[in-house]
Amino acid sequence: MNMTDLFSQIKEERLIGWMEKLINTPSVVGYYPEIHHLLEEFADEYGYEVLYDNRHTAYIYLNGKDETNTVVVGAHLDTIGMVVRSIAENGWLNVRNLGGVNFHSVEGENVYVHTRHNETYSGMLINQSHSVHVFDDARSRERDFAEMAIVLDEDVRTKEQTEALGVRPGDLVSVEPRFVTTDSGYIKSRHIDDKANVAVLFEVLALLAKNNLKPAYNTYFAFPINEEIGMGGRFVPADANEYLALDIGLVGGQQSGDEKKVSICAADRVTPYDWGLTTELFDLAEKYEIGAVMDIFYRYSSDASAAYQADNNLAPACIGMGCMTSHGYERTHKDGVFNTVKLALAYLLDRSMQSKEF
Numbered sequence: 411m412n413m414t415d416l417f418s419q420i421k422e423e424r425l426i427g428w429m430e431k432l433i434n435t436p437s438v439v440g441y442y443p444e445i446h447h448l449l450e451e452f453a454d455e456y457g458y459e460v461l462y463d464n465r466h467t468a469y470i471y472l473n474g475k476d477e478t479n480t481v482v483v484g485a486h487l488d489t490i491g492m493v494v495r496s497i498a499e500n501g502w503l504n505v506r507n508l509g510g511v512n513f514h515s516v517e518g519e520n521v522y523v524h525t526r527h528n529e530t531y532s533g534m535l536i537n538q539s540h541s542v543h544v545f546d547d548a549r550s551r552e553r554d555f556a557e558m559a560i561v562l563d564e565d566v567r568t569k570e571q572t573e574a575l576g577v578r579p580g581d582l583v584s585v586e587p588r589f590v591t592t593d594s595g596y597i598k599s600r601h602i603d604d605k606a607n608v609a610v611l612f613e614v615l616a617l618l619a620k621n622n623l624k625p626a627y628n629t630y631f632a633f634p635i636n637e638e639i640g641m642g643g644r645f646v647p648a649d650a651n652e653y654l655a656l657d658i659g660l661v662g663g664q665q666s667g668d669e670k671k672v673s674i675c676a677a678d679r680v681t682p683y684d685w686g687l688t689t690e691l692f693d694l695a696e697k698y699e700i701g702a703v704m705d706i707f708y709r710y711s712s713d714a715s716a717a718y719q720a721d722n723n724l725a726p727a728c729i730g731m732g733c734m735t736s737h738g739y740e741r742t743h744k745d746g747v748f749n750t751v752k753l754a755l756a757y758l759l760d761r762s763m764q765s766k767e768f
């Protein structure tokens with residue numbers, strides 16, 4: 411089959427549909443029950459099996475044409491969010507961040523407190539000086555975890571009443587994503603990092619299944635649940651010799667990224683990515699006329715650099731669609747998403763760099 415024919419089968423409705431479902435399913439760092447259920451629903455539809463390691467990283471494994479090589483292609487399921495630190499005397503919740511939360515961007519947002527026994531309570535994240543009519547420092551008070559609180563949407567006025575709901579320290583808190591698409595092709599939502607790339611891998615897996623295609627090498631599609639705290643990808647199945655992480659590209663300042671393109675990350679905070687593999691990705695983008703840029707992300711790490719840092723014997727690489735306002739209310743464009751699907755397909759299917767056939 412010709413790569414261009416395969417690219418023409420990328421289906422916007424399916425891809426954006428899964429992205430919306432993924433984004434609307436809470437999966438703050440370490441909270442996997444709901445998102446694993448959705449992953450299994452996807453896998454069932456296309457005849458795949460989901461496997462888990464003891465860290466609750468999920469895998470879909472495919473045999474390759476050449477079974478002497480094994481690679482990992484990963485996108486993390488987890489999102490930034492919060493964990494309940496304590497319950498205040500007035501019944502409000504004090505929190506700590508999980509991952510790089512910018513509290514300026516979540517003030518006033520609806521949040522969901524996931525308790526140990528399957529109850530989820532909605533609430534609102536507020537600054538302690540929450541009203542300009544009441545507090546002199548409503549505008550100037552710092553916006554960081556120590557100055558914020560969650561007010562539950564329940565009739566609770568005391569610590570005891572909140573505890574009676576089953577809420578406890580250690581409960582995990584997810585944030586309302588507010589997924590929106592526009593006629594001009596933009597996608598606006600929290601957690602485009604990294605659900606947009608999980609959706610990319612779903613589209614890749616759907617296309618492989620529909621066309622009965624094997625990847626060039628044995629491939630683990632890996633979905634960690636703790637990337638945002640630097641732990642995703644640290645464990646890698648022993649037989650893997652490459653880790654391609656799909657994670658967001660950065661936009662603005664000195665970044666080369668663009669919401670309509672796929673960024674190929676040449677280096678991040680941890681390490682330069684593998685020279686040969688990164689060059690191969692660049693050459694694949696040229697060969698198949700995929701809108702791509704080379705860039706470095708110095709306030710950033712990925713599942714692949716985490717895998718490399720954890721002394722796994724593998725070559726790391728990282729690609730992903732350009733994403734504006736990262737770790738806030740984020741934005742990307744469907745063209746950047748499609749370009750990421752194309753580059754992931756090219757990487758999985760064409761390791762020859764010789765011809766347009768595979």
Ligand SMILES: [Zn+2]
Binds near residue numbers: 603658
């Ligand atoms: Zn990410």
